Amino acid sequence: MMNLIVTDRYDISAVRSFMTNLLSLASGLFMIGLVFLFLGVNPFYAIFKIFSGSFGSFYGFKETLTKAIPLILIGSGLTLAFRAKFWNIGAEGQLLMGAIFASWTGLFLGNDLPSYIIVPLMFFSGFIGGALWGIIPAILKIRFSINEVISTLMLNYICADFLTMLIVGPWKGSTRFGFPGTDNLPDAAILGIIPGSRIHYATFILSILCAIILCIVIYKTRFGYEARVVGENPDAGRYAGIDFLKTTLILMIISGGLAGLAGVGEVAGIHHYLGYPAAVSSGYGFTAIIVAWLAKLNPLLTLISGIFFAGILVGGDAIQISLGLPAATVNIVNGILLICLIMGDYFLRNKIRLQLSK
Amino acid sequence: MEDMIVSTLERAMVAGTPLLLATTGEVICERSGILNLGVEGVMSMGAVVAFIVTMTTGEPWLGVICAVGVGMAISIVHAFASVSLQANQVVSGLALTMLGLGFSGMMGKPYVGKPLLIKMDDLAIPFLSDIPYLGKILFSQSPFFYLAIFLALTAWFFLEKTRLGIQIRSTGENPRATETQGINVSRIKYLSILIGGGFSALAGAHLSISYSKSWIEGMTAGRGWIAIALTIFALWNPARAIWAAFLFGFIFVVQYLLQPLGISPNFLSMLPYIATLIILLLISFKDPRRLNAPAMLGEPYKRGER
Numbered sequence: 013m014m015n016l017i018v019t020d021r022y023d024i025s026a027v028r029s030f031m032t033n034l035l036s037l038a039s040g041l042f043m044i045g046l047v048f049l050f051l052g053v054n055p056f057y058a059i060f061k062i063f064s065g066s067f068g069s070f071y072g073f074k075e076t077l078t079k080a081i082p083l084i085l086i087g088s089g090l091t092l093a094f095r096a097k098f099w100n101i102g103a104e105g106q107l108l109m110g111a112i113f114a115s116w117t118g119l120f121l122g123n124d125l126p127s128y129i130i131v132p133l134m135f136f137s138g139f140i141g142g143a144l145w146g147i148i149p150a151i152l153k154i155r156f157s158i159n160e161v162i163s164t165l166m167l168n169y170i171c172a173d174f175l176t177m178l179i180v181g182p183w184k185g186s187t188r189f190g191f192p193g194t195d196n197l198p199d200a201a202i203l204g205i206i207p208g209s210r211i212h213y214a215t216f217i218l219s220i221l222c223a224i225i226l227c228i229v230i231y232k233t234r235f236g237y238e239a240r241v242v243g244e245n246p247d248a249g250r251y252a253g254i255d256f257l258k259t260t261l262i263l264m265i266i267s268g269g270l271a272g273l274a275g276v277g278e279v280a281g282i283h284h285y286l287g288y289p290a291a292v293s294s295g296y297g298f299t300a301i302i303v304a305w306l307a308k309l310n311p312l313l314t315l316i317s318g319i320f321f322a323g324i325l326v327g328g329d330a331i332q333i334s335l336g337l338p339a340a341t342v343n344i345v346n347g348i349l350l351i352c353l354i355m356g357d358y359f360l361r362n363k364i365r366l367q368l369s370k
Numbered sequence: 371m372e373d374m375i376v377s378t379l380e381r382a383m384v385a386g387t388p389l390l391l392a393t394t395g396e397v398i399c400e401r402s403g404i405l406n407l408g409v410e411g412v413m414s415m416g417a418v419v420a421f422i423v424t425m426t427t428g429e430p431w432l433g434v435i436c437a438v439g440v441g442m443a444i445s446i447v448h449a450f451a452s453v454s455l456q457a458n459q460v461v462s463g464l465a466l467t468m469l470g471l472g473f474s475g476m477m478g479k480p481y482v483g484k485p486l487l488i489k490m491d492d493l494a495i496p497f498l499s500d501i502p503y504l505g506k507i508l509f510s511q512s513p514f515f516y517l518a519i520f521l522a523l524t525a526w527f528f529l530e531k532t533r534l535g536i537q538i539r540s541t542g543e544n545p546r547a548t549e550t551q552g553i554n555v556s557r558i559k560y561l562s563i564l565i566g567g568g569f570s571a572l573a574g575a576h577l578s579i580s581y582s583k584s585w586i587e588g589m590t591a592g593r594g595w596i597a598i599a600l601t602i603f604a605l606w607n608p609a610r611a612i613w614a615a616f617l618f619g620f621i622f623v624v625q626y627l628l629q630p631l632g633i634s635p636n637f638l639s640m641l642p643y644i645a646t647l648i649i650l651l652l653i654s655f656k657d658p659r660r661l662n663a664p665a666m667l668g669e670p671y672k673r674g675e676r
Contacts, residue, residue, distance in 0.1 A: 051476075101464065152650075152651070156650075156651055156654035156655075158647075158650045158654055159599075159602070159650070161407060162598055162602075162650065163650070165595045166592075166595070166599075166643040166644075166646050166647050167643075167647075169592050169640070169643040170644060173636045173637070173640040173643075174636070174640065176636045177634050177636035177637055180634075180636065181634060181636075301464065305461060337476075338476050338479040339475065340471065340472045340473075340475025340476045340479070340587065341472065341476060342472070343468050343471050344469060344472030345472075346468050346472070347465050347466070347467075347468030347469035347470075348469065350461065350464070350465040350468065351447060351451060351462070351465045351469070354451055354455070354457040354458065354461050354462055354465065355451060355455055355457065357455075357457065358455040358456070358457065
């Protein structure tokens with residue numbers, strides 16, 4: 013007889029954590045390979061194509077960094093929310109709200125103000141937009157004990173409809189020939205890019221700074237400690253007199269605000285006008301959930317996991333075109349990787365031994 | 371005017387049907403203590419499978435059966451992660467939704483925009499369908515409508531009155547005590563997740579082969595998430611889910627009623643989502659002890675741990 017003995021593991025080292033993640037990703041890639049095989053595509057070729065498309069060429073890598081900007085911004089904010097076990101699934105809506113606020117600022121104030129005033133103003137208003145959309149579920153949860161997964165998701169749909177309402181209605185641009193969308197932002201409101209790429213450097217620097225600052229906030233400040241207690245041991249938190257409403261509000265202002273900043277980057281750095289919700293963000297709010305999870309809820313590590321998943325998005329686009337795969341492939345890749353990551357956590361938390369007995 | 375009211379209510383019943391099916395499934399699942407956020411994805415899978423099978427074989431019921439089978443099969447992912455591996459149920463459910471949306475989008479790509487020519491005929495119940503107004507609203511609907519109500523009532527009976535139902539409920543309330551009764555808690559949870567998955571897929575099948583008779587990516591449009599909210603609104607009781615679901619069916623169709631009044635269609639399409647937030651807000655004023663939420667909802671259970 014063989015028995016599997018499962019016991020808790022208390023000594024989780026950084027190396028073991030890293031290796032487990034790596035193995036989880038490898039097994040995830042293996043399963044994705046099986047899906048490609050099923051689709052009649054050579055799995056080695058497809059996976060090679062994903063990574064060569066995103067990391068294999070200078071052009072691809074620049075695109076990867078461009079897409080990593082929103083993922084890092086949102087992902088690092090989500091690590092904070094998830095640590096407090098506040099399941100913010102609404103980053104997509106918070107991003108859109110940030111984009112709406114920034115577009116308003118850019119469109120209606122941008123003609124009269126110089127760039128060095130209007131750009132910070134847009135980042136500021138984008139942050140406010142995302143934060144406002146983020147504190148609604150926080151209040152709903154703490155004051156009315158409404159499940160935040162549902163409320164953030166509903167707010168995603170509401171915000172997408174609201175944005176569409178704006179661009180087909182009052183904000184519809186006169187230069188769009190009747191198509192939905194605002195006019196282009198004035199030149200002063202458009203973010204500078206690194207020449208030869210689409211990397212809007214202001215947001216890029218901001219995303220790196222945010223990841224670093226959040227890391228300090230989580231591990232070195234009282235607020236970060238309180239947020240972790242709220243998540244890990246709410247009873248102890250109540251006993252210690254932590255103000256749940258205040259803590260949750262602050263962390264959702266940060267998490268939502270960072271998603272709003274990502275929205276500013278997309279509108280002012282990439283598209284230069286406000287279009288359909290699906291055009292403004294290609295699901296960054298959802299992909300960022302996996303970015304945060306892969307980073308083991310450490311904001312600093314979202315710099316790596318954000319670039320990794322940006323690579324998958326870019327590589328996914330590349331194989332969609334070259335192998336004729338549907339756009340939903342990226343969803344499958346994300347789903348499989350997330351499943352493998354949470355399964356890997358089991359082996360991190362538990363020791364499993366095989367015991368042979370008579 | 372009368373015609374308009376009758377046809378609106380009739381369509382409200384149609385729109386409420388998938389919500390009722392998915393909510394019933396989620397109620398059973400959550401009663402066992404498992405939060406399943408995969409409803410949206412499984413619903414989407416159910417929709418695409420039912421559509422493809424119906425289109426290729428010409429047998430709508432075969433499509434329905436295949437959809438339920440696939441829905442149960444894909445739900446094993448969530449069962450394995452959340453029960454066997456005690457993973458975080460929020461994340462695992464989200465992963466299931468991503469998988470479901472991804473696979474359905476991939477499988478359904480060649481079928482986008484193709485109309486379904488095979489019709490599932492409405493079932494007019496003799497005599498009852500002749501009642502003025504009510505007959506048209508309630509008794510000449512698609513078979514899914516009757517099935518949904520029948521299944522919801524059956525689920526209520528099953529949970530409240532049968533041995534297995536009580537085992538499911540006690541698993542959600544106190545798995546440790548349940549285990550001491552010699553009941554295999556993991557098996558109960560697996561079963562509940564599979565049943566819930568089957569129901570979600572059934573809801574999707576209704577969407578693609580009866581409601582809209584076509585397939586397009588994202589056609590579930592958040593109905594899976596609304597079903598999860600309705601589970602709370604129905605206080606985890608399948609019988610209450612009936613009127614909750616049809617109330618929401620009404621909210622879904624009322625937008626078409628208001629459109630001619632010149633209200634922005636984009637604003638109107640927000641209504642179901644706003645209404646979801648409002649009902650959750652209303653329910654929050656209820657005494658939490660009377661909410662009836664399963665005590666161990668969302669808590670991973672590890673055998674032999676104290």
